[in-house]
Amino acid sequence: RxxxxxxxxxxxxxxxxxxxxxxxxxxxxxxxxxxxxxxxxxxxxxxxxxxxxxxxxxxxxxxxxxxxxxxxxxxxxxxxxxxxxxxxxxxxxxxxxxxxxxxxxxxxxxxxxxxxxxxxxPSAPKLGEFVVTLHGHFNWTARAALLYLDARTDDRPHYFTIEGVFEALQG
Structure with a gap:
């Protein structure tokens, strides 16, 4: 078989x-x-x-x-x-x-x-968890916006990567 x-x-x-x-x-x-x-x-x-x-x-x-x-x-x-x-x-x-x-x-x-x-x-949610942990470790309370080009003509790797960070920081 x-x-x-x-x-x-x-x-x-x-x-x-x-x-x-x-x-x-x-x-x-x-x-x-x-x-x-x-x-x-x-x-x-x-x-x-x-x-x-x-x-x-x-x-x-x-x-x-x-x-x-x-x-x-x-x-x-x-x-x-x-x-x-x-x-x-x-x-x-x-x-x-x-x-x-x-x-x-x-x-x-x-x-x-x-x-x-x-x-x-790696996954976007795991990256988000890492960023939240990093913020907690250093007691960071302010964040800068990350800007990128999202032409919507490819697989949108920047969008999906930052999505996990954004969602984790919102929670």
Whole structure:
């Protein structure tokens, strides 16, 4: 029997920390190590498709991987908007979704949409907790506004990062 890992990550865009050329070698080492630890009748295999950090393409790739490979685990995507769509499918399929991205605060709610999502990387809510702790440690009571460009043409990493800080400081 095969244990199948399905990967939906950007194949060529190295501007993402979780692009396949960066993550692939670690995934290969993990698959090899897990393969040695599995019983003889189990084999670990993986299938990869380029999700391109696209909110259109990544969910379609996840559906293709589910349809043609019936995976036991999904890896990626890391970008917020594609991760949201793929996480909804993964929850519907009762399939674990492991990602180093998906930093937005909304993913912390383990509701029906994100109940199988596991984030291994930093998250905006954790950054917010850190900032609140830092403010408490130094007894800071005033804050400066952080300004950034939010062109809404990309995955909005600045928006989602500061969202966690803003929400934590409001609470």
């Amino acid at each position: 095969n244990l199948t890992l399905a990967v939906v990550l950007p194949e060529h865009n190295l501007s993402y920390a979780w692009a396949w050329p960066r993550v692939g070698p670690a995934e290969a080492l993990a698959v090899e190590a897990l393969g040695r630890a599995l019983p003889v009748d189990l084999r670990f295999v993986s299938s990869e498709l380029d999700g391109a950090c696209s909110e259109y393409l990544a969910p379609l790739r996840a559906v293709d991987l589910k349809l043609y490979h019936d995976p036991d685990l999904l890896l990626g995507p890391g970008c917020v908007y594609p991760a949201a769509s793929v996480a909804r499918f993964a929850s519907h399929w009762h399939l674990p979704l492991l990602t180093a991205g998906a930093v937005a605060s909304g993913f912390a709610a383990k509701n029906e949409h994100y109940r199988t999502l596991v984030r291994t990387g």
